[in-house]
Amino acid sequence: MEIPREKWSSKIAVCEIGAAAEKGGTRAGTVKIGGHGTLPFLDFENEAVEVHKPAMALEIFDVYPENWPEVLIQAWGGKETLSDPVKWVKQAEEFGPELLCVRLVSPDPDGHNSGASAASAFIREILKNTRLPLIITGCGNNQKDMEIMPEVIEVLKGENALVGIAVKENFKTLAACCISSGCSLIAESPIDINLAKQLNILLTDMRLPIEKIVMHHSTGALGYGIEYTYSVMERVRLAALSGDKMMSAPMINFVGQEVWKSKEAKATYEEMPKWGEQAKRAVDMEVVTGITYLQAGSDILVLNHPEALKIIQRKINELVRDI
Amino acid sequence: MAVTGLDIYKLLPKTNCKKCGFTTCLSFAMALAQKKTSLDKCPDITASAKAALDSAACPPMATITVGAGDRKLEFGGETVLFRHDKTFFHMAELAILLSDNTSETELEQKIAEIEKTGIERVGRQFRINIVILDNESKAAGVFLKAAKLIKSKYSGNLFLKSASPANLESVLAGEKLEKTVILSAGENNYAEFAGVAQKYGAALAVAAESVEKASEITTKIMASGFNNIFLFPQGRDMRDILHFNTLARRACLKKNNRSLGFPVMNYTGSDISDAATAICKYGSIIVLDSMQIEQVLSLVTLALNIYTDPQKPIMMEPKLYEVGKPGPESPVLVTTNFSLTYFMVQPEIENSRIPAWLIITDSDGMSVLTAWAADKFNPEIIKKAVEKYEVAGKVTKKKIIIPGYAAVMKGKLEEELPGWEIVVGPREAAGIPKYLKAYMAGQSASL
Numbered sequence: 001m002e003i004p005r006e007k008w009s010s011k012i013a014v015c016e017i018g019a020a021a022e023k024g025g026t027r028a029g030t031v032k033i034g035g036h037g038t039l040p041f042l043d044f045e046n047e048a049v050e051v052h053k054p055a056m057a058l059e060i061f062d063v064y065p066e067n068w069p070e071v072l073i074q075a076w077g078g079k080e081t082l083s084d085p086v087k088w089v090k091q092a093e094e095f096g097p098e099l100l101c102v103r104l105v106s107p108d109p110d111g112h113n114s115g116a117s118a119a120s121a122f123i124r125e126i127l128k129n130t131r132l133p134l135i136i137t138g139c140g141n142n143q144k145d146m147e148i149m150p151e152v153i154e155v156l157k158g159e160n161a162l163v164g165i166a167v168k169e170n171f172k173t174l175a176a177c178c179i180s181s182g183c184s185l186i187a188e189s190p191i192d193i194n195l196a197k198q199l200n201i202l203l204t205d206m207r208l209p210i211e212k213i214v215m216h217h218s219t220g221a222l223g224y225g226i227e228y229t230y231s232v233m234e235r236v237r238l239a240a241l242s243g244d245k246m247m248s249a250p251m252i253n254f255v256g257q258e259v260w261k262s263k264e265a266k267a268t269y270e271e272m273p274k275w276g277e278q279a280k281r282a283v284d285m286e287v288v289t290g291i292t293y294l295q296a297g298s299d300i301l302v303l304n305h306p307e308a309l310k311i312i313q314r315k316i317n318e319l320v321r322d323i
Numbered sequence: 324m325a326v327t328g329l330d331i332y333k334l335l336p337k338t339n340c341k342k343c344g345f346t347t348c349l350s351f352a353m354a355l356a357q358k359k360t361s362l363d364k365c366p367d368i369t370a371s372a373k374a375a376l377d378s379a380a381c382p383p384m385a386t387i388t389v390g391a392g393d394r395k396l397e398f399g400g401e402t403v404l405f406r407h408d409k410t411f412f413h414m415a416e417l418a419i420l421l422s423d424n425t426s427e428t429e430l431e432q433k434i435a436e437i438e439k440t441g442i443e444r445v446g447r448q449f450r451i452n453i454v455i456l457d458n459e460s461k462a463a464g465v466f467l468k469a470a471k472l473i474k475s476k477y478s479g480n481l482f483l484k485s486a487s488p489a490n491l492e493s494v495l496a497g498e499k500l501e502k503t504v505i506l507s508a509g510e511n512n513y514a515e516f517a518g519v520a521q522k523y524g525a526a527l528a529v530a531a532e533s534v535e536k537a538s539e540i541t542t543k544i545m546a547s548g549f550n551n552i553f554l555f556p557q558g559r560d561m562r563d564i565l566h567f568n569t570l571a572r573r574a575c576l577k578k579n580n581r582s583l584g585f586p587v588m589n590y591t592g593s594d595i596s597d598a599a600t601a602i603c604k605y606g607s608i609i610v611l612d613s614m615q616i617e618q619v620l621s622l623v624t625l626a627l628n629i630y631t632d633p634q635k636p637i638m639m640e641p642k643l644y645e646v647g648k649p650g651p652e653s654p655v656l657v658t659t660n661f662s663l664t665y666f667m668v669q670p671e672i673e674n675s676r677i678p679a680w681l682i683i684t685d686s687d688g689m690s691v692l693t694a695w696a697a698d699k700f701n702p703e704i705i706k707k708a709v710e711k712y713e714v715a716g717k718v719t720k721k722k723i724i725i726p727g728y729a730a731v732m733k734g735k736l737e738e739e740l741p742g743w744e745i746v747v748g749p750r751e752a753a754g755i756p757k758y759l760k761a762y763m764a765g766q767s768a769s770l
Contacts, residue, residue, distance in 0.1 A: 001538045001580060004573040041565055067674060110757045140753070222621060223444070224666040227628040230603075231407040238405070261670050264620065274441070276616035288599040288621040292629075295603040315596040319562050 005045040008241035011037040013211045013248045014050065015184055015299075017099060018133020019160035024182075027159060028131035031055050031098050033214075033299040034250035039237065040297050041319040053320045054294055056309055057099035057135055057302045058092045059256055060085065062106050062122045068304075069266050071279040075305055085122070089130045095306040096313070099162075101135040102126055103257075107148045108139035116151040123155050134161040135252075135302065137186070142169040153177040162186060162214055162252075162300075168199060175208045186252060188216040191228050193235050193247075200246045213249040214300065221258040222289040229253075233296035253293040256304025259286045283307045291315065328356035334372035335365065342366050383575045384584040386413065387526050387551060389453075390480040391501040396452055398553070398607040399586035404572060407633055413586075414630040415602050417622055418453035418482065418610045420590075423460050423469035430469060434476045437614050442623050449623045451479060455506070455610060458485035463493045470494045482506065488515040495523040504528060506588070507555045510540055517544045520551065528555040528588050532563075534570045538582040545582065552585045553608065561597045564589055568605040595621065602626050637662040638688035643712035644669070647678030651719040654679045654762055656748065656755075657705055658726055659686035659694045667752035675756035677763055680717060684708045691726045700729060702736040709740060724748040724762070 012034040019025030033055050037046035064083050065073070073082060081087045092100055104119050106112040123136060136152060138145030145165070150173065153163055157180075164186025166174040171187065178185045187203060189195040196215055204210055217233055220226045233251055240248040259265050265282035267275065275281055286308035290301045294316070303309050332352035343364040345351035354360045355376075362368065362376055386400030396416060403409045419437055421430065434454070442449045454477055458466040466485060473481050482504040485491050491505050506528035508516035513529065520527040529544070529552055531537035537554050544552065556567035568587055575584035586607035591597035593612045601609050602625050609622065631637055639660045646669055658668050660683045672679050684704050686694040694700035705725075708714075715721060721743045725733065727750030736745045749758045 001535055001574070001582070002578060003534070004570060004578050006573075039569075041562065042569060044566060110754070220663075220666070223624040223628065224670065225663045226625075227406070227631050227633065228663065230629070231405070231633055234405055235407055261674060263670070263673060264624075266673070274616070275620050280615075281617035281620060284595055284617050284621045287596055288625055291596045291599040292603055292625060295600060311596055315561065315594075315600075318560050319565065319600075 006038065006042075008037055008046065010241055010243045010245070010248060011035060011046075012237075012240055012250055012299075013213075014052065015162075015211055015214055015250050016160060017055075017135070017162045017184065019158060019182075023160070024158040025160055026127060026131065027133050029133070030160070031133045036241075036297075038241070040295055043320070051320070052299075053316050054299050054301065055098040056313055056316075057101040057300060058095060058097040058306070058309060059101040059103055059254075059302050059304055060088045060092055061103050062119070063112070068260060069278070069282070071282060072260060072265075072305060075279075075307065085125065086129050089126060093130055093132060095309055097132070097303075097309055099135055099300065100126075100130055100132040101137065101302045103137050104139055104148065104152070106139070107141075107144050109141055109144055111139070116148040119148045120151040120155045123152050127155070127159065134159065135186075135300070136161055136163045137165055140165070142167055146170040146173045149174055150177045153181045153183055156183055157181040160184070164188065164214075165216060166199075166203070168195070171199060171203060172206070175203050175206045178212065179206070179208055184212040184214060186214050186216050187249070188218065191218050191220075191225075191232050193232055193239070196232075196236060197244075197246050200249060204246070210245060210249050215249045215251045216253070217251065219253040219255060219258050219293070221255075221262050222285055222292065223264065224258065224262060226289060226292060230292060230296045233293070233298065237297035250299035251297055252300040252302065253290075253298045254302045255286060255290045255293060256302055256308075259289050260304050283311075287311050294319075328353035331355050331376060334368075334376055336367045336369075338367065340367065381581075382584075383579055383581070384572075384586075385550060385552070387553065387586055389502050389504060389526065394452065394478070394480050394501075396480065399584075401572070401586075401605075402576065404576060406629060410632040410634060411630045413607065415607055415609055415626040416452050417598075417619060417626075418455050418588075418608050419451055419614050420455045420457055420484070420610055420612055421469075421473070422457045423462075423466050425469070427472060430472055431476060433614065434473055437479075438477060440614065440616060440619060442620055444624055444627050447627075449627070451614065451619065453480045453482060453608065455482040455484050458483070458487065458490050461485075461487065461490075463487070463490045466490050467494050467497055470498055474498050474500070480504075488512065488519045491516075492519050492523075495519065495525065500525070502526070504553060504588075506530070506553075508540070508544075510536065513540050513544055514547075517547060517549045521549050526551040526553055528553040529585075530555045530557050532557050534567055534574060534583060537567075537571070538574075538580065541582045541585065553588045554583065554585050555588045555590075561591075561594075561600055564597070565600060565604055568601065572605045593618075598622050599625055602629055635688070639665045639683050641683050641685040641708065643708075643714060643717075644681040644683060645678070646672040646681050647676075649678040649680050649717075651717065652766075653677070653718065654724060654759060654766075655682065655714060655718060655722065656680070656724045657682040657684065657708070659684055659689055659691050659700050661686070661688050661690045661694070664690050664752075668755065671752045671755035672759065675759040677759045679759065680714065682708050682712060682714065682723075691728045695729050695732075702732050702739040705732075705736055706739040709743070720744075720766070722746060724758075726750070727754075 018027035035050040106114040507530035571583040574580040588608040589601040589606040590610040686699040
């Protein structure tokens with residue numbers, strides 16, 4: 001019989017995150033993502049291309065994670081670890097992710113409303129305490145991120161970090177900073193293939209190369225709209241492989257933060273005895289959400305639970321096994 | 324592959340004899356293409372034309388029915404590789420594998436656990452609909468005894484797995500298992516297995532390590548007139564399974580390869596990441612080693628999400644939702660019934676840890692801005708919802724929080740709902756926790 005192999009005309013851009021001393025940074029090395037010439041994990045049909053397996057990140061905050069349920073806090077060694085960002089970073093390193101993702105929560109005007117200098121000082125601390133390549137995200141308030149991120153990105157000069165999150169309201173400021181500091185940028189659009197492409201066009205028009213962009217089509221947790229993002233990501237990946245260069249940036253999903261907001265992860269056994277044990281249920285939910293995004297073409301998953309990290313890493317290694 | 328009316332017309336006698344009830348052969352052909360009539364209405368069709376049309380009209384992937392009555396399940400019949408191209412039709416099901424080497428008490432206990440599994444998702448109930456009994460003992464008597472026990476206690480479908488066609492037959496002859504599935508046949512014993520399956524009206528799972536091998540075996544089975552088949556890939560790991568599933572689906576849909584046009588059964592053991600991968604990529608029956616409710620919760624949700632029709636926005640049922648355990652002092656919020664809107668608003672209310680009433684209006688599944696623009700989220704519709712769900716009887720303070728994007732309707736809504744105070748909430752769901760905290764603080768301050 002005829003084996004129905006696909007012949008795609010294009011491939012996904014390769015994005016590099018992190019720089020070691022010889023490249024002007026202080027990281028232990030560089031993590032590369034993208035490069036695929038096929039749909040996820042089907043490399044048998046396009047063996048020639050340079051394929052990088054998806055990279056896993058654990059997330060740390062600049063504040064104690066108030067909203068994390070007890071089972072997640074315990075997995076990290078309890079309050080003591082999480083109250084001290086340095087201990088938190090060290091613990092994260094031990095769990096073995098390829099990347100560390102730092103979320104700057106304190107600048108949020110609805111929270112501590114701290115300023116740019118506090119944020120950049122925090123990032124300096126992080127740089128001193130870990131050699132993992134970094135993803136740095138702001139507080140999610142577009143206006144405020146525009147105020148704090150320039151100083152933060154300046155601190156990251158030479159480190160080749162991935163920073164964000166750029167949306168249509170603030171991408172100009174963030175992209176300009178990335179160009180001058182050599183960082184890559186997370187470009188976010190709300191589950192819409194056309195808006196995603198438009199944002200990439202605007203960014204590349206500013207001379208931020210497609211290799212410096214990682215797309216975020218927003219992340220829905222399992223049971224909370226995951227299928228919308230899943231299909232948009234599949235469509236984006238198909239468009240990229242079929243030759244649309246503006247869609248060829250790798251993709252990221254913030255799996256942990258969405259999953260751990262859900263009732264399935266937060267409800268205790270006593271509240272939902274029909275759903276079984278909370279810790280197991282929540283990790284299962286994070287694993288299934290992550291695995292689903294990998295099948296949609298995700299190149300970076302930002303996770304919260306160390307066990308979910310371990311399970312997903314093991315599966316990636318199995319799926320990309322050399323024949 | 325879809326056939327057009329003209330394709331059919333070319334194969335008809337073109338005599339316009341009207342015996343079929345249509346005035347011309349062409350109009351009969353058009354009606355056939357729309358499946359409004361059947362080919363047997365034409366008395367003069369040649370056998371070769373009939374065979375050609377039958378096979379062209381037959382969908383590239385077979386739909387296999389399992390069970391009957393309340394237990395009936397359908398698999399396959401899929402027409403696309405990606406859900407966004409149309410939709411996936413027949414939702415993947417989870418199956419639990421049980422060994423006949425299990426003691427009677429343990430078997431009973433396991434079945435009881437499977438029986439009571441009930442998970443509610445978007446207003447629908449889900450359960451484990453398939454148990455597969457594995458003839459690990461290799462003994463016919465043990466197999467039959469275990470099958471009898473399960474059949475008497477389990478309300479779902481019982482499938483049978485054995486290396487021995489004789490053992491399978493002893494169960495099938497003794498127990499009436501309507502439209503069951505037997506597994507699994509390989510290249511050396513497919514004929515015997517297909518014979519047993521055919522005799523008892525069962526479907527047959529065909530095990531093979533590659534699509535080429537699977538195609539070889541199914542081609543031979545189909546030549547004997549048997550088409551009731553599941554593909555059952557055997558790989559070293561999930562990578563092999565993923566490749567098999569993908570190639571089989573492509574071969575039947577893109578190359579019209581009928582020998583691979585069957586639903587797929589995937590054994591994933593207790594590895595939830597394998598099960599999730601199989602659900603995303605073309606597995607119809609996902610076989611698990613054990614029933615762990617935590618896994619089932621996530622996997623059933625995934626199957627439901629992946630098999631949701633992407634052409635229709637999912638709508639939430641319009642009603643008054645309780646977030647947490649709200650009481651008479653709890654705040655009342657209102658928004659539209661677009662499921663994504665609900666799924667963004669509901670978790671943020673939960674995040675605030677303030678129990679609340681959430682009115683979901685009947686807004687044709689549109690988001691707030693779209694519904695407002697289309698006049699599907701207006702003061703009259705909100706008023707109707709407030710009255711229909713008897714919100715006034717549930718709270719002491721008659722106050723409703725409307726989405727920030729619908730702020731303009733505040734005045735009009737206050738006119739529609741005399742006695743109610745309307746307040747404008749945040750525009751984005753992310754602002755809800757902070758808003759509700761401030762709102763509750765303001766409430767207690769004003770007391």
